[in-house]
Amino acid sequence: MQTNFSLAQLADPAMATSEKILRTCVHCGFCTATCPTYLLLGDELDSPRGRIYLIKDMLEGGKAASAEVVKHVDRCLSCLSCMTTCPSGVHYMHLVDHARSHIEETFSRRLDDRALRAILAFVLPHPGRFRLALWAAKLGAPFKPLVARLPRVGNRLAAMLDLAPAALPGREPTNRPATFPAVGARAERKRVALLRGCAQSVLRPDFNAAAIRLLTRHGVEVVHADGEGCCGALTHHMGRTDDSHTQAKRTIDAWIGEADGAGLDAILVTASGCGTTIKDYGFMFRDDPAYADKAARVSALAKDVTEFVATLGIAPVIESDLVVAYHSACSMQHGQGIRTEPKALLKQAGFTVKDVPEGHICCGSAGTYNILQPELAGKLRARKVANIERMRPDVIATGNIGCATQIGKGTAIPIVHTVELLDWATGGPRPAAIGRSAEPALQAAE
Numbered sequence: 348m349q350t351n352f353s354l355a356q357l358a359d360p361a362m363a364t365s366e367k368i369l370r371t372c373v374h375c376g377f378c379t380a381t382c383p384t385y386l387l388l389g390d391e392l393d394s395p396r397g398r399i400y401l402i403k404d405m406l407e408g409g410k411a412a413s414a415e416v417v418k419h420v421d422r423c424l425s426c427l428s429c430m431t432t433c434p435s436g437v438h439y440m441h442l443v444d445h446a447r448s449h450i451e452e453t454f455s456r457r458l459d460d461r462a463l464r465a466i467l468a469f470v471l472p473h474p475g476r477f478r479l480a481l482w483a484a485k486l487g488a489p490f491k492p493l494v495a496r497l498p499r500v501g502n503r504l505a506a507m508l509d510l511a512p513a514a515l516p517g518r519e520p521t522n523r524p525a526t527f528p529a530v531g532a533r534a535e536r537k538r539v540a541l542l543r544g545c546a547q548s549v550l551r552p553d554f555n556a557a558a559i560r561l562l563t564r565h566g567v568e569v570v571h572a573d574g575e576g577c578c579g580a581l582t583h584h585m586g587r588t589d590d591s592h593t594q595a596k597r598t599i600d601a602w603i604g605e606a607d608g609a610g611l612d613a614i615l616v617t618a619s620g621c622g623t624t625i626k627d628y629g630f631m632f633r634d635d636p637a638y639a640d641k642a643a644r645v646s647a648l649a650k651d652v653t654e655f656v657a658t659l660g661i662a663p664v665i666e667s668d669l670v671v672a673y674h675s676a677c678s679m680q681h682g683q684g685i686r687t688e689p690k691a692l693l694k695q696a697g698f699t700v701k702d703v704p705e706g707h708i709c710c711g712s713a714g715t716y717n718i719l720q721p722e723l724a725g726k727l728r729a730r731k732v733a734n735i736e737r738m739r740p741d742v743i744a745t746g747n748i749g750c751a752t753q754i755g756k757g758t759a760i761p762i763v764h765t766v767e768l769l770d771w772a773t774g775g776p777r778p779a780a781i782g783r784s785a786e787p788a789l790q791a792a793e
């Protein structure tokens with residue numbers, strides 16, 4: 348794509364990066380075929396190619412974001428399906444991140460939109476505030492029909508109430524800064540940091556508890572680094588760069604302290620949405636003299652938990668005839684390019700694994716998308732759930748808390764994290780989310 352940025356514009360490193368990305372796009376339109384919003388809406392401006400043109404026009408013209416650009420960029424899920432499809436290697440993620448940041452700086456949103464986004468950014472990255480908000484949502488649940496009728500914000504507030512779990516899990520004892528020693532015998536001991544996360548640690552603390560059991564049983568010492576907080580992904584995708592960088596820096600410092608102290612072989616993440624952002628820290632902080640090196644080190648150490656477990660050589664101690672539908676989160680398959688490890692591990696653990704038809708299409712979760720764009724998110728959830736239920740699985744496995752929450756609200760089939768099944772198969776407890784109906788499927792291995 349031809350561009351016409353001035354030399355003065357290109358002196359800004361963020362603009363220079365976006366200009367390079369824009370030049371790689373050859374307008375072929377292959378990406379439109381796998382874009383969820385284009386599939387739903389059929390509008391070129393809701394396709395990757397259309398958005399790329401809108402962003403180019405906005406940035407090149409040195410313009411403040413218009414309501415039209417904001418509408419179509421807001422509808423983008425950042426699912427990155429377009430990056431997997433693009434034959435030309437267009438780095439849409441960095442381009443849309445820049446656009447979101449530009450929108451945040453130059454566009455004045457409606458008061459209700461601003462307020463909702465500010466509340467989400469204030470609450471979600473902080474487990475204590477999030478837990479309180481979920482209690483409030485529980486109290487507010489009976490008033491959902493009234494809330495839904497409120498002008499302008501009703502549908503979004505109703506979506507928030509919808510996503511709150513009916514019962515909040517209790518506090519998980521391992522969810523604290525601590526070191527969990529290896530218990531399994533291995534010739535080569537390893538030591539990893541495990542991200543505690545923000546929303547996940549409140550909604551499904553059992554995910555990380557299973558990861559700790561699985562890793563320690565296989566000879567890995569696990570540390571929850573003191574001082575670590577949200578990775579910054581949630582606010583990053585809302586264009587709130589200052590918030591996200593502040594959160595990310597705190598977490599980088601905590602991990603670098605561990606790496607320079609007792610040492611780390613890897614930094615593991617059980618939420619692929621967070622993993623995609625952490626792997627991108629090196630890019631995010633490339634122009635920050637105080638953090639560029641540290642951020643690049645963290646990104647180099649970051650791995651999805653399944654990438655690391657795949658190197659350990661797990662062996663099941665039970666036999667199972669459970670059928671697992673594996674839902675690959677967009678951040679897992681498109682963001683991190685992890686497509687084989689989780690399924691291979693589940694098969695190695697003895698489960699029958701089925702692929703979900705249209706597996707490349709987003710479930711509509713996408714961070715805060717299911718709250719900010721509830722209609723589109725609801726349509727994508729219905730499509731995803733129909734595809735999953737057609738496989739008639741006993742259980743759904745995924746590697747991202749957002750997907751687990753979004754899909755779990757649309758089906759009675761239990762949904763668990765991949766590591767919960769791997770932990771169960773190698774000697775851990777049955778995942779709490781799996782009902783008793785699935786239990787007889789397991790017997791002790793010979």
Ligand code: SF4
Pocket residue numbers: 381382383384385393394395398422423424425426427428429430439
């Ligand atoms: S990130 Fe997803 S929703 Fe956004 S343009 Fe790409 S394919 Fe479409």
Ligand code: SF4
Pocket residue numbers: 371372373374375376377378379395396399429432433434435436437
């Ligand atoms: S597939 Fe890639 S090169 Fe083709 S229009 Fe989409 S982003 Fe541009």
